[in-house]
Amino acid sequence: xxxxxxxxxxxxxxxxxxxGALAACTSNEEPPPAAATAPQGAQDAPGKRVTVxxxxxxxxxxxxxxxxxxxxxxxxxxxxxxxxxxEGSNDAATQSAQxxxxxxxxxxxxxxxxxxxxxxxxxxxxAMDAGIPVINLDRIFDSxxxxxxxxxxxxxxxxVNAGNYIGRQLNGQGTVLxxxxxxxxxxxxxxxxxxxxxxxxxxxxxxxxxxxxxFTVPTGQARMAELLQAHPQFNxxxxxxxxxxxxxxxAVRQAGRSDFLMVGGxxxxxxxxxxxxxxxxxxxxxxxxPTMAASAVRLARLLGQSKGVSDLAxxxxxxxxTTFSAVVTKENVDKYLPVSFE
Amino acid sequence: xxxxxxxxxxxxxxxSVRLREARNLGLVGVLAVLxxxxxxxxxxxxxxxxxxxxxxxxxxxxxxxxxxxxxxxxGGGIDLSVGAVVALATVWATTRSTQQFGIGGIVFTAxxxxxxxxxxxxxxxxxxxxxxxxxxxxxLASARGLAIQLSQGRTQTVxxxxxGLVDLGYQDSYVLGIPPLVLIFAAVAIVGWLVLNRTxxxxxxxxxxxxxxxxxxxGINVKLHTxxxxxxxxxxxxxxxxxxxxxxxxxxxxNGNLYELDAIAAVIIGGTLLSGGRGTLVGSVLGxxxxxxxxxxxxxxxxxxxxxxLAKGVIIVLAVLxQRRASLYSSERTTR
Numbered sequence: 082x083x084x085x086x087x088x089x090x091x092x093x094x095x096x097x098x099x100x101g102a103l104a105a106c107t108s109n110e111e112p113p114p115a116a117a118t119a120p121q122g123a124q125d126a127p128g129k130r131v132t133v134x135x136x137x138x139x140x141x142x143x144x145x146x147x148x149x150x151x152x153x154x155x156x157x158x159x160x161x162x163x164x165x166x167x168e169g170s171n172d173a174a175t176q177s178a179q180x181x182x183x184x185x186x187x188x189x190x191x192x193x194x195x196x197x198x199x200x201x202x203x204x205x206x207x208a209m210d211a212g213i214p215v216i217n218l219d220r221i222f223d224s225x226x227x228x229x230x231x232x233x234x235x236x237x238x239x240x241v242n243a244g245n246y247i248g249r250q251l252n253g254q255g256t257v258l259x260x261x262x263x264x265x266x267x268x269x270x271x272x273x274x275x276x277x278x279x280x281x282x283x284x285x286x287x288x289x290x291x292x293x294x295x296f297t298v299p300t301g302q303a304r305m306a307e308l309l310q311a312h313p314q315f316n317x318x319x320x321x322x323x324x325x326x327x328x329x330x331x332a333v334r335q336a337g338r339s340d341f342l343m344v345g346g347x348x349x350x351x352x353x354x355x356x357x358x359x360x361x362x363x364x365x366x367x368x369x370x371p372t373m374a375a376s377a378v379r380l381a382r383l384l385g386q387s388k389g390v391s392d393l394a395x396x397x398x399x400x401x402x403t404t405f406s407a408v409v410t411k412e413n414v415d416k417y418l419p420v421s422f423e
Numbered sequence: 424x425x426x427x428x429x430x431x432x433x434x435x436x437x438x439s440v441r442l443r444e445a446r447n448l449g450l451v452g453v454l455a456v457l458x459x460x461x462x463x464x465x466x467x468x469x470x471x472x473x474x475x476x477x478x479x480x481x482x483x484x485x486x487x488x489x490x491x492x493x494x495x496x497x498g499g500g501i502d503l504s505v506g507a508v509v510a511l512a513t514v515w516a517t518t519r520s521t522q523q524f525g526i527g528g529i530v531f532t533a534x535x536x537x538x539x540x541x542x543x544x545x546x547x548x549x550x551x552x553x554x555x556x557x558x559x560x561x562x563l564a565s566a567r568g569l570a571i572q573l574s575q576g577r578t579q580t581v582x583x584x585x586x587g588l589v590d591l592g593y594q595d596s597y598v599l600g601i602p603p604l605v606l607i608f609a610a611v612a613i614v615g616w617l618v619l620n621r622t623x624x625x626x627x628x629x630x631x632x633x634x635x636x637x638x639x640x641x642g643i644n645v646k647l648h649t650x651x652x653x654x655x656x657x658x659x660x661x662x663x664x665x666x667x668x669x670x671x672x673x674x675x676x677x678n679g680n681l682y683e684l685d686a687i688a689a690v691i692i693g694g695t696l697l698s699g700g701r702g703t704l705v706g707s708v709l710g711x712x713x714x715x716x717x718x719x720x721x722x723x724x725x726x727x728x729x730x731x732x733l734a735k736g737v738i739i740v741l742a743v744l745x746q747r748r749a750s751l752y753s754s755e756r757t758t759r
Contacts, residue, residue, distance in 0.1 A: 146576035
């Protein structure tokens with residue numbers, strides 16, 4: 082009996098100690114303070130105070146998290162900008178309510194990355210009708226009346242640039258594979274279309290295989306392992322997403338292969354570091370830059386202060402800004418590493 | 424001892440044992456057909472040791488989870504939280520502060536988080552009288568949420584000082600040509616089979632799943648046992664999380680997405696009744712292998728994912744239809 086109690090006491094103590102040890106293991110280092118973006122032109126001088134409302138989806142993916150980090154960092158650079166960030170949500174109804182709250186708060190400009198462009202079009206329209214200019218980030222609203230300016234990436238050109246880079250690297254000869262993202266998404270179709278269109282420039286190059294992962298590390302590992310088994314010999318592969326690329330690169334190492342060239346997509350820190358150290362098959366990645374959030378905050382500030390973009394001849398801020406999907410290689414990786422995301 | 428024997432349905436057992444075997448034979452048949460398709464469509468690539476290693480490696484992580492899920496479902500419950508628990512365990516085990524404690528710290532944290540989540544679910548369901556579906560659904564939501572919170576959406580990779588763990592996935596670490604991950608899977612499956620078929624714990628699991636009230640009246644501590652089943656499932660998730668870290672060298676909140684459905688599907692086509700009380704571990708393992716072979720087969724033949732999902736759906740429906748026919752046949756036999 083006595084030993085039983087003692088044993089229980091020991092077990093309880095051990096459990097508590099274990100829980101304590103576990104709780105101490107939750108911390109991560111702070112993210113880098115400010116994302117390094119290109120310097121701003123003549124309009125950088127502080128002006129009228131602008132309150133910018135920001136509503137985005139839940140940051141459950143490295144790229145989406147980088148969007149919020151970039152927006153916050155940019156706002157901190159400007160003493161005349163106050164950024165009001167709504168809690169991220171993947172639910173269209175919740176996000177719509179958050180946008181309502183930001184409208185009621187009478188923010189000067191609204192930056193919205195909608196959970197779903199179609200479903201949140203009425204919310205954008207409502208803000209515009211209330212006289213608040215909306216900057217629509219990446220996932221586009223259905224109607225141009227729902228936003229003042231759209232800032233986003235170019236999925237088609239990601240594919241084009243990846244295809245042309247591979248074509249040049251292979252000198253127009255060889256076989257290639259494609260590791261796509263979620264097949265039901267429009268962006269995956271655009272990326273694949275761009276890739277195919279670029280490969281069509283090289284009649285000597287044939288796409289021999291394609292598999293769709295799900296933008297997660299384990300699915301990237303699984304599909305890549307299967308592709309490697311299916312194709313004992315090929316020259317290059319384009320992987321749509323650097324997050325799933327972490328798993329894909331592991332699959333390559335597990336298979337002990339190094340006889341081909343791999344190009345990534347989006348521009349994660351892990352991918353850029355691998356490109357920089359040049360010790361894996363990953364030789365390049367095609368950007369889908371999260372700095373678009375910083376650009377959106379800059380444009381929001383200029384809209385709030387009724388200024389134009391200083392390096393353009395236009396009196397007004399353009400209605401649409403598409404970021405360029407640059408190819409990051411060992412030669413230029415140092416320039417892009419500061420804007421990579423974890 | 425006697426109590427459990429009294430609870431176990433002694434009379435129809437002879438038939439159910441025979442039927443169980445028959446069902447597993449059916450799955451072996453399905454596997455054989457799939458291998459045949461592979462051999463006919465891609466003879467050069469499919470019939471290689473590389474494919475065998477690939478299938479077993481890809482099946483290992485979800486396979487370990489399925490072992491735990493089999494216990495829970497035979498015991499009359501369900502665990503919807505496995506995927507989210509894997510996400511949380513991999514994230515927690517790969518934070519920078521955990522990784523300071525080395526490989527031991529990573530393994531301990533992953534297993535402890537799995538067991539801890541299982542314990543919480545088990546306590547809620549067994550002692551809090553929550554329906555298993557609801558209790559583990561709550562765990563699914565909160566574990567995934569906590570994983571996103573801890574990782575802040577980032578992909579946490581294993582640091583170079585802990586590279587030894589990731590090296591276990593490389594060919595240099597293979598034992599007699601078998602990857603360590605496959606050995607872990609085999610060990611978990613064998614231990615699981617022994618516990619389920621050769622111990623009191625296993626018999627009690629069948630008894631509780633077959634008839635909870637009868638099991639209680641027979642003197643089994645039903646609450647404690649139910650709780651332990653979820654702890655066991657959590658333990659399997661913890662082990663699977665370590666395996667996933669070896670496989671992917673990282674932890675993210677996106678890990679384990681929809682693993683609960685994959686595991687439940689494998690258990691069901693393996694012949695285990697969703698209502699509990701009947702089922703085999705061999706069937707579940709075969710179920711996992713069937714799904715993995717399908718996935719490999721489709722990539723090998725360069726077919727789109729949509730067709731693959733369709734094939735999975737058809738196989739689940741067919742398996743359940745066959746099961747129903749078999750149980751109709753069995754009740755006919757016993758009533759005669």
